[in-house]
Amino acid sequence: MSATATDMPLPKARIRPGRILLWTVLFIGGMLMITPLLFMFSTSLKTAGQVYDLRLIPESPTLANYVQLLTENGFLRWFVNSTIVAICVTASNCFFDSLVGYTLAKFRFRGRQFVFIAILSTLMIPTEMLVIPWYLMSANFGWLDSYWGIMFPGMMTGFGTFLMKQFFETVPDDFLEAARIDGLNEFTIWWKIAMPLVTPALSALAIFTFLGNWTAFFWPLIVTTSKELYTLPIGLTSFAVEQQVQWEKIMTGAALATIPTLVVFLLLQRFIVRGVMLAGLKG
């Protein structure tokens, strides 16, 4: 069989029907995903009067919306709020989820399984159910309408802990034992040896957490009351409730809001690829 196959002239990039089907499906999927983004961008270039003219290319594109949004105080404030919240929560998750995940993966202690299951079980409770306890907690502690109030529910997540635990389990014990013999303390072993070995997982966790918090809507809406503390998604909806729906402003804000997510993704994505290569080379 293989002999005849190699004897045959190489097929000229034969296009198989399966391929065509695959491409078609992928193309349709791609279009479905990108169309809203295109309309967002297109709408952001229109004036209020042109918003319901659904042409993709605006008749007379204008940057007026951008200028207005970026010079108004509210938008920049929200943007900064979102940035602060997303960065703090992401950093906190990367640190604490990893620390707990590492402990669960690499140390044997009484109650380990119980702690792990307790953490896992938080994954099964929907946010909507947690909002009331969170709110009561914030109210009692005086955290309502503050940065900490927005951030605290997400500072550590069961999902992140679980993810990091699974990845730390793939780190061979030899690395840690070698470091132990070299005289590092347990914290340094985690920080200097184990963490660099799980950069792919860490990057993925950072991307998920950042995006999740950047776009978070439900909880920030509930916990904030003053406009100065709105995050971007909440701020943008205020364009809809005040007089009428100002689609062009919402879309402009949304377009600007995608920039940090793109930056984060492009920055961290490289680490994911590089990390995977590293992982493939060990011992």
Added chain:
Amino acid sequence: MATIELKSLVKSYGRTEVIHSIDLEVPDGEFVVFVGPSGCGKSTTLRMIAGLEEVSGGEVRIGGRLVNEVDPKARNIAMVFQNYAIYPHMSVRQNIAFGLYTSKMSKEEKNAKVEDAAQMLDLTNLLDRRPSALSGGQRQRVAIGRAMVRDPAAFLFDEPLSNLDAQLRAQMRIEIKALHQRLGTTIAYVTHDQVEAMTMADRIVVMKDGHILQAAPPMEIYDNPVDVFTARFIGTPSMNILPARQTGAGMELAEGAPAVLAGLRPADLRVGETPQSGGMVLSGTVTAVEPLGPETLVHFETGGHAVIGSAPGHEIPAIGSTVTAVTAPGKVHLFDPETEKATGRA
């Protein structure tokens, strides 16, 4: 520089005891090799010396000091692992320098140490590479370098060559042995490969099922194994073990319950030599031959037993032919059939 002593050392995992009260004294500067089949407890023993496993009973002493409760880092030992355990996110230089992580030396001193180690291990040109750009042998040398810079009291090696191909393994054996000769540091080395044990050790410790069967210099073990297991484990091909009985002058094959087990090393079972009085003579049909160059291994069957003998390199018997093989008097190892313990020679 230090002695290592194990006294009635026991290790249990839960209720399962895996190391059953072993005793061993390793004098300062000795290269001792723990050898035995997989799962016999070699690594566990080594890890207790290193402090990576808790001691369940007995004592571990390094340099005379009881270290049962001492942290690995305070034992002043260095360890090299089977899969190197060099950190993939650091350069070779950083990896080697990591052995000095807690040392209070100045930066210059540390650098000098790293350069020295690199030179000794022929890694100077690779210092700025990442481990991913190194071969297996080079990686293992980096791991050895990281161990060396510490000037430890003892080196512990856990199957350091198992991941290397045969040729590299042979080369690294020589390098590690040369290193030991130069540094003179006590080395405890674990392997399941009896060739490594024979070629490198000052003293071999044969382990089985959590017991030490024999601890002696390589040729002593080869010449006077204490039991059938050790006899078959050390030396390739393995010693032939046959049921036998004493005749007037020598030994012959026995049927039924044997009076004694006769152990014949293939190298001592000479095919084609003329029988003398005494010793043991076997004849049988050749089933396979393995010409190795200087000698030829001859597999033959005698009285229902598969036996390996050796013939001179150019005298290769035909398969199916009948051969006679002779073991000279004094070269037949005798073992008790019940206990399998050595009882002497004939």
